[in-house]
Amino acid sequence: MPSAAPDPSPALAAIPPIDLHVEERGAGRPVVLVHGWSFSSAAMAPLAEALATSSRVLSIDLRGHGRSPAPSTGYDVQTAAQDVARVLDRAGLEGALLVGWSWGAEVALAAAAQLRSRLAGLALLSATPRFCTAAAAPGQADEDGWPHGTPEANVRALSRRLARDPAGTRRLFAEGMFAAGEPRPAALEALLAGPLELHAARATLDALAAADLRADAQRLAGLSGLAVLLVHGESDPVVPPAASAWLARAIPGARRHELAGLGHAPHLSRPDLVAPLLQSFLASLPRLA
Numbered sequence: 001m002p003s004a005a006p007d008p009s010p011a012l013a014a015i016p017p018i019d020l021h022v023e024e025r026g027a028g029r030p031v032v033l034v035h036g037w038s039f040s041s042a043a044m045a046p047l048a049e050a051l052a053t054s055s056r057v058l059s060i061d062l063r064g065h066g067r068s069p070a071p072s073t074g075y076d077v078q079t080a081a082q083d084v085a086r087v088l089d090r091a092g093l094e095g096a097l098l099v100g101w102s103w104g105a106e107v108a109l110a111a112a113a114q115l116r117s118r119l120a121g122l123a124l125l126s127a128t129p130r131f132c133t134a135a136a137a138p139g140q141a142d143e144d145g146w147p148h149g150t151p152e153a154n155v156r157a158l159s160r161r162l163a164r165d166p167a168g169t170r171r172l173f174a175e176g177m178f179a180a181g182e183p184r185p186a187a188l189e190a191l192l193a194g195p196l197e198l199h200a201a202r203a204t205l206d207a208l209a210a211a212d213l214r215a216d217a218q219r220l221a222g223l224s225g226l227a228v229l230l231v232h233g234e235s236d237p238v239v240p241p242a243a244s245a246w247l248a249r250a251i252p253g254a255r256r257h258e259l260a261g262l263g264h265a266p267h268l269s270r271p272d273l274v275a276p277l278l279q280s281f282l283a284s285l286p287r288l289a
Contacts, residue, residue, distance in 0.1 A: 015074040020083055021067035023059040026052030029120075029288055030093040031278075033059045034084060036102030036126075036265075037208065038170050038201050040066025040194050044101065045187065047267050050275035055097075055282065060087055062107065064200020075203035077211040081111035088118050095288045099278065101125040101267060102239070103204065109213050112220060120285045121227040122220070123278055126236055126264050128243035129213040129250075131155070146214075148243040155209040159202050166198050179235035179263035187268065217250045228254040229281045231274060233262035255281070 023041050031051050033044040041048075041059035048057045063083050064070040074083075084107055088096060096119055100108030105127035112122050132155060134146040162169040171192055178184060220226060228251050232244040241258055248256040257277055259266050267274040 015079050016071070017086060018063060018069045018071060018074070018083065020063065020087055021061040022087055023048070024057065026055050026057050028055040029282060029285070030088075030091070030096040031055045031057045031282070032084070032088060032093070032096055032098050033057065034098070034100040034104030034108050035060070035062065035065070036104050037204055038065070038173065038196060039191055042066070042187070042194060043191055043265075043268065044099075046185075046271035047099070047275055047278065050271060051278060051282070054279070058087065058091065058093075060084060062104070062204075064197050064204065066194065070197040070200045072199065075200060076207045077106055077110050077213070080107045080207070081114070084108070084111045085115050088115055093118050095120040095285070097121040097123060097278075097282060097285065099123040099125070100127070102127075102264065103208055106131070106208070106211055106213055109216055109220075110211075112226070113216065113223065116223050116226060119226060121229065121281060123229040123231070123281060124244065124247065125231045125267055125274070126233065126239050126244075127230060127247060128239045129217045129247060130243075131208045131211065131239070134212075146212075148240045148246060150238075152209050155205055159205045162198065162202060162205070166196050166201070167192075170196055170201075177238055177264040178269060179233065179237065179261060182235070182261060182263050183269045185265075185268040214250070217247055220251045225286075227281070227285055229277070230254055230256040231266065231277055232256070232258050233264060233266045234258050234260045235262060236264045238264040 035043040040061050044059050048059050051057050061068040098108050105124040130146045131149050132152040133149040230244045230248055232241045248254045
């Protein structure tokens with residue numbers, strides 16, 4: 001039997017659990033897809049469609065996104081990770097591949113340790129352990145800072161713009177995810193037409209600015225047998241490729257692919273490149289009992 005997840009902190013335990021909306025298709029090894037900020041499971045649809053030909057694919061709507069409930073609390077990364085862990089626990093998944101994109105990659109990274117007994121692999125798309133930059137404190141070495149991100153002031157400004165013009169701000173963010181000359185996915189308009197819960201989107205931005213998962217990433221080194229794949233667009237304008245390069249160095253044995261000419265959502269602009277990487281990674285995982 002899988003070992004139980006660690007007991008949550010008192011602060012997390014005080015946040016009522018919720019049941020996330022999950023779309024399921026296909027059969028075979030379970031694959032769980034976790035989307036990015038302000039979108040829904042629809043943002044992972046190109047991968048879900050490709051992977052469902054040989055896998056049981058569960059696409060999650062995170063708390064406050066898509067068709068999941070949008071309570072007033074619980075938008076920090078650790079609570080989001082517990083929400084995801086609860087999906088895998090309730091479904092009784094074993095030998096699963098957990099795939100996260102952007103904010104979903106941070107959530108997946110935070111969830112990996114508590115889900116270790118249920119996971120065979122972890123795939124992180126456009127991932128960073130820390131979205132915002134940080135300077136090393138006085139007396140610390142330069143490497144204790146974090147240069148591979150965006151200033152926290154930029155995230156705060158995005159949150160203020162979001163409050164004034166939710167739909168327009170999300171559109172600008174979505175259109176800015178792609179590199180110059182990169183194909184714009186036909187699905188983008190459908191994504192932008194989806195629901196946006198303003199309080200949830202702003203609270204998740206606060207969580208994005210606060211999260212620092214470098215220690216979580218380094219703990220993965222102690223999780224023997226967990227295979228890790230990193231995929232990043234070479235021209236990502238949202239998360240610098242250097243962030244996932246750091247993850248590749250921090251996690252022994254991690255495989256990393258940097259895709260030339262692609263931006264922050266390579267699975268949307270070029271699913272024909274990203275889906276085969278995930279399918280090959282799936283094929284390399286130990287067989288299910």
